[in-house]
Amino acid sequence: xxxxxxxxELLDDRGRLREAGFAKSEVKRYRRGxxxxxxxxxxxxxxxxxxxxxxxxxxxxxxxxxMGLLSASWLDFRAPKAINDSxxxxxxxxxxxxxxxxxxxxxxxxxxxxxxxxxxxxGGRRLSVDCPGFARGRGLKGELRLSQPPMDRMVIATPFxxxxxxxxxxxxxNCMPAEGEISMGGESFRFExxxxxxxxxxxxxxxxxxxxxxxxxxxxLVSGRPFxxxxxxxxxDTSAATExxxxxxxxxxxxxxxxxxxxxxxxxxxPWSFTSSDGRFEMEFRPIIDRSAIFDLKLLRSIQHQVxxxxxxxxxxxxxxxxxxxxxxxxxxxxxxRW
Numbered sequence: 001x002x003x004x005x006x007x008x009e010l011l012d013d014r015g016r017l018r019e020a021g022f023a024k025s026e027v028k029r030y031r032r033g034x035x036x037x038x039x040x041x042x043x044x045x046x047x048x049x050x051x052x053x054x055x056x057x058x059x060x061x062x063x064x065x066x067m068g069l070l071s072a073s074w075l076d077f078r079a080p081k082a083i084n085d086s087x088x089x090x091x092x093x094x095x096x097x098x099x100x101x102x103x104x105x106x107x108x109x110x111x112x113x114x115x116x117x118x119x120x121x122x123g124g125r126r127l128s129v130d131c132p133g134f135a136r137g138r139g140l141k142g143e144l145r146l147s148q149p150p151m152d153r154m155v156i157a158t159p160f161x162x163x164x165x166x167x168x169x170x171x172x173x174n175c176m177p178a179e180g181e182i183s184m185g186g187e188s189f190r191f192e193x194x195x196x197x198x199x200x201x202x203x204x205x206x207x208x209x210x211x212x213x214x215x216x217x218x219x220x221l222v223s224g225r226p227f228x229x230x231x232x233x234x235x236x237d238t239s240a241a242t243e244x245x246x247x248x249x250x251x252x253x254x255x256x257x258x259x260x261x262x263x264x265x266x267x268x269x270x271p272w273s274f275t276s277s278d279g280r281f282e283m284e285f286r287p288i289i290d291r292s293a294i295f296d297l298k299l300l301r302s303i304q305h306q307v308x309x310x311x312x313x314x315x316x317x318x319x320x321x322x323x324x325x326x327x328x329x330x331x332x333x334x335x336x337x338r339w
Contacts, residue, residue: 002021002022002240002241002242002254002256003019003020003021003022003240003241004021004022004023004241005019005021005022005023005027005028005155005157006019006027007027007028008027008028008029009028009029009031009034010028010029010030010031010034010157010167010169011030011031011034011035011036011167013034014036014165015034015035015036015037015165015206016036016164016165016167017157017159017167019157020157020158020159020237020239020240020241021156021157021240021241022154022155022156022157022240022241022242022243022245022254023155023156024152024153024154024155024245024252025152025153025155026101026102026103026153026155026171027155028155028157028169029100029101030100030101030169030204031100032044032094032100032204035165035206036165037165037166037206038065039065039093039094040065040066041065041166041206041207041208042063042064042065042094042205042206043062043063043064043065043203043204043205043206043207043339044062044063044064044094044096044098044203044204044205045060045061045062045063045064045069045098045201045202045203046060046061046062046098046107046118046200046201046202046203047059047060047062047200047201047202047203048060048118048127048146048198048199048200048201049198049199049201049217049331050127050144050146050178050191050196050197050198051075051196051197051198051219051220051308051329051330052191052192052195052196053077053195053329054076054077054078055074055075055076055077055078055189056074056075056077056308057072057073057074057075057129057144057182058071058072058073058075058291059071059072059073059116059118059127059129060072060086061096061098061107061109061116061118063092063093063094063095063096063098064092064339065091065092065093065094066090066091066093067088067089067090067091067092068088068089068090068092068096069086069087069088069089070086070087070089070109070111070114070116071084071085071086071087072084072085072086072114072116072129072131072134072140073085073291074134074135074140074182074184075289075291075308077288077289077308077329080288080289081289082289082290082291082308083134083135083184084291084293085114085131085133085134085135085140086114087111087113087114089111096109098204100204102171102173102200102202103120104120105120106118106119106120107119113131113132113133114129114130114131114133114134115128115129115130115131116128116129117129121145123147123148123149124145124146124147124148124176125145125146125148125176125200126143126144126145126146127143127144127145127146127180128142128143128144129141129142129182134184135184135185138184138185138186139183139184139185139186140182140183140184141182141183142180142181142182142183142189143180143181144178144179144180144182144191144198145178145179145180146176146177146178146198146200147176147177147178147179147193148173148176149250150250151175151226151247151250151251152245152247152250152251152252153171153172153173153174153252154170154171154172154174154230154243154245154252155169155170155171156168156169156170156241156242156243157169158170158235158236158237158238158240159236159237160207160208160235160236160237161236161237163208165206166205166206166207166208167205167206167236168203168204168205168207168235168236169203169204169205170201170202170203170204170205170243171200171201171202171203172199172200172201172202172217172230172243173199173200173202174197174199174217174218174219174228174229174230174247175197175199175219175220175226175227175228175247175250176197176198176199176200176219177193177194177196177197177198178191178193178196178197178198179191179192179193179196194221195221197219197220197221197226197228198219199217199219199228199230201215201217207235207337207339209338209339210337210338211234211235211336211337212234212235212334212335212336212337213232213233213234213235213334213335213337214232214233214234214260214332214333214334214335215230215231215232215332215333215335216229216230216231216232216260216274216285216330216331216332216333217229217230217231217330217331217332218311218325218328218329218330218331219330220328220329220330222323222325222328225248225249226247226248226249226250227246227247227248227323227325227328228246228247228330229244229245229246229247229281229315229330230243230244230245230247231243231244231255231258231274231281231332232244232258233257233258233259233260238257242255242256242257242258244256244257244258244276244281246281246315246317246323248317248323253315253317253318254318255276255278255280255281255315256276256277256278256280257276257277257278258274258275258276258277258281259274259275259276259277260272260274260332260334261273261274261275262334267287267290267292267305267307267334268287268288268289268290268307268309269287271284271285271286271287272284272285272287272307272309272332273285274313274332279316280315280316281313281314281315281316282313282314283311283312283313283314284311284312284313285307285309285310285311285312285332286309286310286312286327287307287308287309288307288308288309288310289307289308289309290305290306290307291304291305291306291307291308292304292305292306299338300338300339301336301337301338301339302335302336302337302338302339303335303336304333304334304335304336305333305334305335306331306332306333306335307331307332307333308329308330308331309329309330309331309332310327310328310329310330311325311327311328311329311330312325312326312327312328313325
């Protein structure tokens with residue numbers, strides 16, 4: 001039995017998580033000022049990924065205390081290849097002013113080499129990016145509007161063992177139709193809401209030093225119906241709830257534990273598989289692109305393998321019915337951080 005969060009403040013007056021569990025909307029109020037840990041341990045980010053069948057874009061703004069990050073990635077599933085660019089910002093210490101809610105507050109970050117903005121507007125969000133030096137001067141620029149109709153999302157509050165002031169408050173909003181145009185290397189790429197869908201990964205928390213996590217996500221249409229899922233595990237104490245949810249027609253279906261089975265010595269070669277403890281989620285995943293990023297200074301280390309590919313399998317919905325997908329585009333990742 002997984003615990004569903006009640007409404008209220010996220011942290012108590014000692015900076016500790018009041019309640020661990022999951023929700024389908026932003027029921028807990030995060031306030032950075034309530035944190036009772038060193039600024040070195042505070043991690044905050046917004047990550048958006050919008051995909052079509054042929055290409056996609058991922059944008060990140062993060063304030064990790066001693067290091068801020070602006071990041072853009074262009075994904076070409078035809079080539080296939082991923083192009084990444086990022087800007088490191090030393091010791092932001094919260095000055096990047098990331099919002100305390102996933103539903104309000106804009107992010108506007110400008111840098112001579114990269115500008116990224118995430119803005120709220122009625123009925124959705126607007127993403128913009130301008131990176132003149134992207135892909136060795138080819139450039140990346142454009143805007144996408146993400147529609148956000150009323151729908152469930154994945155929300156989870158996770159504690160960390162033996163670290164009472166550590167926590168992770170995370171929201172994933174799947175299945176947002178994307179519309180707009182991105183220019184990369186002088187070529188324009190259209191995103192149409194009937195075939196382009198985005199996910200938001202909104203994370204705020206106090207993290208322990210050494211963690212490895214696993215995350216998978218999809219968003220799109222199956223037989224004309226909005227469908228997606230969020231799966232993951234690997235860090236913190238998830239005994240109160242998992243982050244595993246399936247979304248169909250805007251409604252969430254809660255799942256138990258899901259395991260990632262990644263072939264040894266490869267991320268983008270042999271197929272992956274996914275199995276659930278309750279038998280409700282069984283998938284095969286065929287990789288297309290390994291968007292890898294490795295940063296290793298021993299004490300500070302990040303080894304990321306975000307692999308884009310296609311899922312084939314089934315989920316069992318809350319009413320017991322079986323829902324099947326075939327060659328459904330999404331991603332799954334393994335990330336190791338010492339930070």
